[in-house]
Amino acid sequence: MVTSGNNYKDKVSQLISWGHWFSFFNIIAAMLLGTRYIEHSEWPETMLGQLYLGLSWVGHFGFLVFGFYILILFPASFLIPSQRLMRLFAVLFGTVGLTALLLDTHAYETLDLHLSPLVWDLLLSGEKTELNARWQYLFIAVPVIFLMQLVLAEWIWRKLRKLTRKHVGVPIAMVFGFCFLSSHLIYIWADANLYRPVTAQRSNFPLSYPMTAKTFMEKHGWLDRQEYSRREAAQGIEESEHIRYPMAKLKFNDLGSRQNVLLIMVDSLRSDMVNPETMPYLDAFARQNLNFSNHYSADNNNDGGVFGLFYGLPGGYINSIRSERTSPVLLDTLQKRNYQFGLFSGDDFEESIYPDAIFSNQLMPDNATEHQNDEQAIAAWKTWLKQQKSNRPWFSYIELDSVESFEEGGDYIPQFTPSLGSSQLNPAEVDTNLLLKNSYRNAAYHIDELLMDIFAQLVEQNALDNTIVIVTANHGSEFNETGSNTWGAGSNYSQYQLKVPMIIHWPGMVPGHITRATSHLDLVPTLMESLLSTTTPSNQYSSGVNLFDQGASRRWVIAGDGRNIVVLQKNITTVVDKYGNYRVYNQDYQLQSEGKPKLSTLMQVMHELKRFYQPES
Known part of the structure; x- marks a missing residue:
């Protein structure tokens, strides 16, 4: 032994x-x-x-x-x-x-x-x-x-x-x-x-x-977290990759239709709020014009959503654009066509993407007027509109903040009760979710009345027949509909946070209800081709396609930022992080343990996220 x-x-x-x-x-x-x-x-x-x-x-x-x-x-x-x-x-x-x-x-x-x-x-x-x-x-x-x-x-x-x-x-x-x-x-x-x-x-x-x-x-007091976060964001911009935007020199057939453009951004407005009960006027306006009811923002946060709308690029490019302070090709072209600019905001253009990139090309200092709320912004816009010369086309952007600030309330009569601020309210006896949702709907109803005022001003000045009007949002807002304890925006990529209105009044266009999937990335190609008559293929300056191109083949819609790639397909949402780990969700944003994405599609998406970084051949 x-x-x-x-x-x-x-x-x-x-x-x-x-x-x-x-x-x-x-x-x-x-x-x-x-x-x-x-x-x-x-x-x-x-x-x-x-x-x-x-x-x-x-x-x-x-x-x-x-x-x-x-x-x-x-x-x-x-x-x-x-x-x-x-x-x-x-x-x-x-x-x-x-x-x-x-x-x-x-x-x-x-x-x-x-x-x-x-x-x-x-x-x-x-x-x-x-x-x-x-x-x-x-x-x-x-x-x-x-x-x-x-x-x-x-x-x-x-x-x-x-x-x-x-x-x-x-x-x-x-x-x-x-x-x-x-x-x-x-x-x-x-x-x-x-x-x-x-x-x-x-x-x-x-x-x-x-x-x-x-x-x-x-x-132990050796690190200031706020200062660290500020420096981290600045470094992300400074160290970003060089971007080629646009990838080719833009060419045009003619000077375009010379129509005016009014772009209205309602912060945090999700698409299902456009209904006869919550927003009756906008709902009627949508029925009389072009309503893209299956439309998605480029991201679930403010900067990413606005960035995708103005640049037609996924959010992963945002730091590169900021680093080089490159203005959107759409606004550059409008300036070259001698468009007059009027920029108005109910929150003083609080998001950094505006001065850092979108309006950095001498637009923000000269034309943007600061306002304290949405009503004052619209009043200033109406004054500006009356001063415009009829022989020059104009581009105007109005950002409305009441929906995003719904918890703060406002000077409007609530239509849906109980809600935050209701008199004789005992919060212990009322569902908090209902309070928040009703308060959100009250803000949306208030915005609906403001939109009515905007459209009435266009009619009064006989401008509606020569003005393209676009009503949309930067992202949506969730009230825990997915059951994952997620509220507001920026917490997941469900339809409640990504799906937003896209309603367009285009003079001469036949009204229609479009149900195919569309994206914020599509607005730039639409205006560049159908308004400004560019002949340059849209893939040279955007990741989107013309909203009016019904024959455009699209099997997926892209969203997300530099940290997450989001691929939206019919009844499926795939989220891929920067390390290559993926999660597949169904139409209700419930995780599918056995779900697998179509991998060739993911390869195409990943290529799109690098395409504007590629060196010239």
Whole structure:
């Protein structure tokens, strides 16, 4: 029994020693494969960034491979007493590991993503995509990797005594440990100081999760979270990629129809509010004109929704546009056509996207008038309209804020009760959801009356017959209809937060109710082609299509920002984060555990999000 016990201990000891050396040489192999990530990634410009790259390259792959050894091979050394069987198991495990790493490098070079559920589905879907067409050739390397692992395992076993006598295990472990710990300490400092040459490397390597300590530092007074957020937003703009917008010089047939344009943006107005009970006047106006009832904003927040409407681009491009202060091609063209501009807002153009980009081209300082509320904004607009010369066309933008500010109430009589501010109201006896929803509807009803005043002014000045009138919203607002404890906007991508009105009065157009899916990204191509007569294809300056092009093939609508890609299809919403993880929801925004997106569609969407970054050929 004693002899048997000693033999078992000796075998396990040998296998553990062998496993250490086997892991060490696999770390070297992983590091060599890891150079493909370095080659594809942006090279850091500073010495500290380069130092971090070297430390993280050594430390991360050392930790990664040795971590798998501790979790898999080390316990197996006790469970598999046969050294031959154990070595075969280690060879198979090493082959699988290096093959997965090889596949990951290919996914990173192709999609800028590491292996994730999305990438695995792309690989295994059978669909004809660029990634799927090329990855199968990588399996030619599997027998080579297996053979190399087999030779390595046998060589280490034969040289084990000689390798053990060198006593270099501890120094090697100390080097890997130092690199691993140093890289994380550098990242903690870089993250707190927004030092981009280091933080930009966060996702260079697979399964990389650098340590941060912002909460700890804030608790001890070493970090001001508000100042940090401000600097983070500024850095996102400053470090954004260069954008080519438009991608080609715009060409035109003629000077266009010279019609006036009135764009009315009702903040936070969701599409189902346009009904005979809540907004009777706008509902009647929609029936008499063009009503796009299946219309989606470009994002679920203020900046993204307005950005998509004016630029015709997905929200992922917003930082690049801000960085270069590029004005919309639509407004640039209107200025060149000598249009008069009148810009009015019920919240003083509070969103930063207006001065940063949309109206940065000398429009905001000269033409935008500040107002305290929607009524004053409309009064100023009416005064401005009376001053316009009949021989010059005009473009006017009115932003109305009452719906978004519904909780603050206003100087209007509530039509739906009980609501916030109702007299003799006992909140404990009333459903909070009902209070909020009724207050929201009261604000929408008030906006409906303001819209009536705007349209009446156009009729009074005989301008309606020569004015394109567009009524829409930047995003919707939810009252927990999805049952996920989400309220307002910016919390999910359900129809309640993305689906908004798009009602257009276009002189000479036959009224119609359009039920096909349309997007905020479509407004710019519509005006550029149907008003301004451009002959340049819309894909050179927008991701949308002309709203009047009924033959346009559209299988999906895109929304979201730089953090999330949102693909809207019939009865399906797919949300993909920047790491390639995806979630599929049904028409009620309920998560589908077995749902999978059409992967070729996702590839097209991801291409669209990079298309305006591509260098000129």
